[in-house]
Amino acid sequence: DTAVSQTPKYLVTQMGNDKSIKCEQNLGHDTMYWYKQDSKKFLKIMFSYNNKELIINETVPNRFSPKSPDKAHLNLHINSLELGDSAVYFCASSQDVSELAGGRDTQYFGPGTRLTVL
Amino acid sequence: GQNIDQPTEMTATEGAIVQINCTYQTSGFNGLFWYQQHAGEAPTFLSYNVLDGLEEKGRFSSFLSRSKGYSYLLLKELQMKDSASYLCAVLDSNYQLIWGAGTKLIIKP
DSSP: OOSEEEEOSEEEEOTTOOEEEEEEEOSOOSEEEEEEEOTTOOEEEEEEEETTEEEEEOSOOTTEEEEEEETTEEEEEEOSOOGGGOEEEEEEEESOGGGGGGGSOOOEEOOOEEEEEO | OOEEEOOSEEEEETTSOEEEEEEEEOSSOSOEEEEEEOTTSOOEEEEEEOSSEEEEETTEEEEEETTTTEEEEEEOSOOGGGOEEEEEEEEOTTSOEEEOOOEEEEEEO
8 A cells, every 4th residue: 555645646737727736645644744856856845734734834935835635635736837846746744743853753755746837 | 044965976886885974054953864765756764863873774874973963874785776866854953854955876887
């Protein structure tokens, strides 16, 4: 069974369109994250949700909006796509962020969604 | 600001040993992670250090010096499948993971 799954794996779209990427985890984790990995390979945190509450919201454009219908899902909706949005988007999950300290837990990543904006 | 530095790329020979360094400057410290990422795939967890010293796990070992803001990942008996990017990440005082850009490791026969 896939622990963290994302759909779609590839997404090619035109500038100005609106698109969504879905993420699901079956690990029973409390916290889910969205990362953007650009061509320089930096992993940049975009959002994290803990029990359906947004706890990190980095300085990302408000065209990006996370939506969490329940603890197991965190979807990413993007409005008015721009060329600079082209990147790989990773979903991840973990137990509470405090569990990362002490090595009691780690983040588990989904397979990534490669978004190309033309 | 917060900063994680790693070499961009390293090359090593199959069967040899390679050390990948990571230096960091962060707001607080709650541990350092190493992840492996093969091309086109997701990062996967390798190791975690929070205390000074060496943690060994099979062919891979990770070292931490908190006073120097320094860590390294040591890979022994290199295999072709070890060709990947290795990401260093620090958990800061807000329990936020700060990521380095990763070191691309190329293994040659």
